[in-house]
Amino acid sequence: MLHPHSLYHDHLKPAELAFLEQARAFVAREIAPHAAAWEEKEELPRELFTKAGRAGLMGMLAPKAVGGQELSMLCFCLVIEEVARHCGAFAMNLAAHNALCVGHPLGFAGEELKRKIFPSVLNGDWMVAWALTEPNAGSDTGGVETTATPLPDGTWELNGHKLYITMGLHSDRMVVMAVTGKDEKGKKEFSAFWIETKDITPVRKVKTSGVRASNTSEFYLKKVRGELIGERGRGQQAALACLDGGRLGIAAMAIGLGRGAVDIAKQRMLTRRQFGKAIAEFQALQFKLADCEVELRAAEALLLQPCVMHARGQRFSLEASVAKLYASEAASRAANSALQICGGWGYTRDTGVERMWRDARLCEIGEGSSEVQRLIISRALLKAAAEPSAVPAR
Numbered sequence: 195m196l197h198p199h200s201l202y203h204d205h206l207k208p209a210e211l212a213f214l215e216q217a218r219a220f221v222a223r224e225i226a227p228h229a230a231a232w233e234e235k236e237e238l239p240r241e242l243f244t245k246a247g248r249a250g251l252m253g254m255l256a257p258k259a260v261g262g263q264e265l266s267m268l269c270f271c272l273v274i275e276e277v278a279r280h281c282g283a284f285a286m287n288l289a290a291h292n293a294l295c296v297g298h299p300l301g302f303a304g305e306e307l308k309r310k311i312f313p314s315v316l317n318g319d320w321m322v323a324w325a326l327t328e329p330n331a332g333s334d335t336g337g338v339e340t341t342a343t344p345l346p347d348g349t350w351e352l353n354g355h356k357l358y359i360t361m362g363l364h365s366d367r368m369v370v371m372a373v374t375g376k377d378e379k380g381k382k383e384f385s386a387f388w389i390e391t392k393d394i395t396p397v398r399k400v401k402t403s404g405v406r407a408s409n410t411s412e413f414y415l416k417k418v419r420g421e422l423i424g425e426r427g428r429g430q431q432a433a434l435a436c437l438d439g440g441r442l443g444i445a446a447m448a449i450g451l452g453r454g455a456v457d458i459a460k461q462r463m464l465t466r467r468q469f470g471k472a473i474a475e476f477q478a479l480q481f482k483l484a485d486c487e488v489e490l491r492a493a494e495a496l497l498l499q500p501c502v503m504h505a506r507g508q509r510f511s512l513e514a515s516v517a518k519l520y521a522s523e524a525a526s527r528a529a530n531s532a533l534q535i536c537g538g539w540g541y542t543r544d545t546g547v548e549r550m551w552r553d554a555r556l557c558e559i560g561e562g563s564s565e566v567q568r569l570i571i572s573r574a575l576l577k578a579a580a581e582p583s584a585v586p587a588r
């Protein structure tokens with residue numbers, strides 16, 4: 195049967211195809227055999243990030259000039275999907291690192307800061323976290339209460355409380371969103387800062403349902419010194435622009451998790467026997483499998499559109515939301531069906547299916563919940579209907 199990814203290969207350069215093959219080998223060697231143990235231990239080993247950095251996985255979207263791999267968004271998504279097929283927690287870390295933690299300074303920092311942080315953030319020497327969410331700022335990013343105050347030496351002092359930050363306590367450096375004042379209309383002004391993680395005050399690793407091996411964390415910033423990333427007051431715009439790419443990473447993660455769960459279910463269908471025959475012979479299960487395949491292929495097709503737009507230099511916010519919304523909900527349905535196909539065995543923690551089912555659920559919440567994606571999509575459609583000239587060229 196045609197591998198669904200072979201349809202994408204026309205969009206990849208020979209060097210990207212080669213990178214994808216190397217990434218697949220890396221996943222088979224360094225990730226797949228250990229994912230269940232990391233889940234049990236609720237931790238990803240530090241060396242994994244170093245090895246991933248040496249293999250180019252921590253700098254997939256960054257240009258070669260700063261030490262990155264300069265891959266297309268599509269190639270990045272295919273790598274994330276491959277990782278997620280085996281380990282959702284590491285896929286989420288890689289997706290966030292590349293799109294947000296590297297993407298933010300890459301797109302918005304001044305040359306001096308860039309010289310200081312690249313290539314350490316790309317080669318696995320530094321793990322980086324991206325801290326926007328707070329107890330009162332989730333979907334409503336305007337609720338950020340962390341403040342940054344300028345110091346006489348040109349640096350800033352940050353004070354606040356951050357929650358649910360991926361890699362937070364395990365990172366070396368961090369991008370932090372904070373309030374730097376109010377604009378003339380009295381609206382909060384947001385800016386982004388680069389800080390050293392050793393200066394934060396840890397609270398805890400948050401116990402999550404899925405992606406348990408990931409370091410989801412809570413911490414305080416108490417008089418932490420930070421360096422402004424880019425222009426003062428451009429933090430929110432920059433964060434939203436980075437989230438466009440981040441959402442493609444989450445869509446890819448979701449597809450990988452859905453596929454990983456269905457892969458296990460297919461094997462179980464062929465080997466498990468009930469009523470004197472393989473359960474693969476029951477039409478009720480065959481139809482579940484068919485529905486999973488259709489939805490995952492639809493999710494893959496929807497992900498291709500924003501990737502192509504990114505390659506053309508077009509804005510793809512609406513398309514990123516469409517892809518993320520559909521892929522995350524399709525993956526949850528697929529992982530749920532896969533678990534059902536596997537029966538009691540699927541519900542045990544021996545199989546990987548229930549881990550993927552829990553991990554997939556996160557994709558409906560992280561980097562903008564499904565409700566928020568529906569808001570973004572409907573607002574864009576209504577804006578375009580009200581002002582036809584504002585419709586972006588396709």
Ligand SMILES: Cc1cc2nc3c(=O)[nH]c(=O)nc-3n(C[C@H](O)[C@H](O)[C@H](O)COP(=O)(O)OP(=O)(O)OC[C@H]3O[C@@H](n4cnc5c(N)ncnc54)[C@H](O)[C@@H]3O)c2cc1C
Nearest residue numbers: 324325326327332333358359360410559560561562563565
């Ligand atoms: C494992 C994990 C890792 C994370 N990693 C990071 C990270 O690295 N960095 C970071 O900054 N954040 C991170 N987050 C935070 C994540 O981005 C937020 O959880 C997410 O944006 C949702 O915010 P919330 O949890 O506060 O939900 P809330 O905003 O409290 O939403 C609660 C419910 O209300 C709905 N809702 C909210 N507003 C509306 C509305 N206007 N209309 C309709 N429905 C609405 C939501 O969809 C949801 O169903 C992570 C979260 C998790 C669970």
